[in-house]
Amino acid sequence: MMRRLLPRCAPRATAAFIAPRRSPLGLFPAARQYSISPEAASETKLQDIDPSKLVLTRTSKPKPLKKAEDLVFGATFTDHMLTIEWDKTTGWHNPHIVPHQNLSLDPASCVFHYAFECFEGMKAYKDKAGQIRLFRPDRNMERFNKSAARIALPNFDSKALIDLVAKFAKLESRFIPEERGYSLYLRPTMIGTQKTLGVNPPGSALLYIIASPVGPYYPTGFKAVSLEATDYAVRAWPGGVGDKKLGANYAPCIVPQREAMSRGFQQNLWLFGEEEYVTEVGTMNFFVAIQNKQTGQKELITAPLDGTILEGVTRDSVLSLARERLAPEGWNIVERKLTMAELDEAATEGRLVEAFGAGTAAIVSPVRAISWKGKMVSCGLKDHEESGEITTKMKNWMEARQYGDEEHEWSYVC
Incomplete structure (x- = not known):
């Protein structure tokens, strides 16, 4: 057994009542922006890690x-x-x-x-x-x-x-x-x-x-997955802790994932609100490549960091690589809210090029289709394809830096 890891219990603090602040209109309490400037647990300067x-x-x-x-x-x-x-x-x-x-x-x-x-x-x-x-x-x-x-x-x-x-x-x-x-x-x-x-x-x-x-996150190899758009359960909400990596965020997602798998889908695509905004896929950030309906320009879109989306390291890396290598080729790199209805329309009109999840475990995970309101929304892959061009490029570009094939400041030599 490991040596005891608990110091002696500290005296219990006495909770003080704090009246809620009111908005300038005096109608509702003003929101506390924890996600912007959280306070550390210890305000006194104590011994740091050495x-x-x-x-x-x-x-x-x-x-x-x-x-x-x-x-x-x-x-x-x-x-x-x-x-x-x-x-x-x-x-x-x-x-x-x-x-x-x-x-x-x-x-x-x-x-x-x-x-x-x-x-x-x-x-x-x-x-x-x-x-x-x-x-x-x-x-x-x-x-x-x-x-x-x-x-x-x-x-x-x-x-x-x-x-x-x-x-x-x-x-x-x-x-x-x-x-x-x-x-x-x-x-x-x-x-x-x-x-x-x-x-x-x-x-x-x-x-x-x-x-x-x-090894590779998916034992079956680098293959496209199918998702179920989930609107009956919510992963995160404004003012909550969806942008923090807390264990409490993960356990409530297991039952919806299990239900999706029972219907033949590998993961959930989390929707939010009456507008059905696309947020995350399983425990990964979500990207779509589409052709803009008005301008015809190719766009790589992901949800913005509004407090409900995890600030993924892989997400940020994909965005940085896209701005560095795709933007010069005419791509527009966009962080904005995207509804499931927009995604469906793009698929119906042949403008949805591809979609993928991004996270540390799998790097990128190509998406074949999304089940939504009783229909399958195709994400641009042909039957014989397991990954789109952008998804494959991102995987290769990322691994080149992770394994040191390309020397870069992102790679920290131990």
């Missing part, structure tokens, strides 16, 4: 390596884990790398009762020279801090944690297969650990990182 104080305890029982083709996404784990405790009096404690093991938490820990939990998904890649590379870790750390702050968990120095992630990835590098398409999936996680049933900001927390060697 990579120089890392304590390494190597496992005495190294695991045998699995064959690359036998890896199932997120099912196999490496020898070690990184742990860093925090408490509101001291700040961040010394980081430890220890053998992968169970956590020991009090059953009253606030993570179990009030979902004080956030996480990140990132990967480490092995290039042709055997070097280990991270892909845009600064963006992951930025989002990790935003997620933590939104649920009153502590913030940290991003560069310090990137340093530790790099050390951890190098230590576990033997688990990364040499074959293209394989990587080490890293899961930084932060949980509130204070043992209390009072609803207050946690007085203690644990940040830990585990790692899993992975």
Whole structure:
């Protein structure tokens, strides 16, 4: 068993009543823009994460390596884990790398009762020279801090944690297969650990990182999926936490996904509001390539960051690559709201070129069709095609930078 990770329970804070602010018209409470400027859990300057104080305890029982083709996404784990405790009096404690093991938490820990939990998904890649590379870790750390702050968990120095992630990835590098398409999936996680049933900001927390060697996300290979447009359940809403990577966002999506799969579809396409705005596909951001009805110009469209859409690192990378390489070819790169009716009209008129999801796990996932209101909306692929031209280009462009084939500032050499 792992050593006890809980500091002594901090005294319970007394909640104070705060009258809601009113709008200039005095009719409704003014909205608090948490998504724009969240407050960190600790306002006092405490000890930050210090990579120089890392304590390494190597496992005495190294695991045998699995064959690359036998890896199932997120099912196999490496020898070690990184742990860093925090408490509101001291700040961040010394980081430890220890053998992968169970956590020991009090059953009253606030993570179990009030979902004080956030996480990140990132990967480490092995290039042709055997070097280990991270892909845009600064963006992951930025989002990790935003997620933590939104649920009153502590913030940290991003560069310090990137340093530790790099050390951890190098230590576990033997688990990364040499074959293209394989990587080490890293899961930084932060949980509130204070043992209390009072609803207050946690007085203690644990940040830990585990790692899993992975291959292609879809075992069947790079093939197009079919979606079910989902309007009976909502993934996120304005003023909520859909733009944060919280565990609480994911569990409620499983039942709608299971229902879609029971009807023969691989994932949900989440719609929002009476207008049926297209938001995300499963746990990925969603892109469509269409020909503008008025101008005839080709457009790559994705939903805007309005607080309901996750700020995907892959999403941002796709947009950056599109502006760099597609815009000079005449493409218009657009972040705007798009309705399912618009998408259907474009498909009916032959203007829908292709569609794909974008996320860390799969990079890009081509979409063949969308079930909506009893009809199948074709997303531009011919029967013999599994991916459109833009989707394939994005996959290749992204992998070139992830694996170091193309030297770029997005690739962080550990």
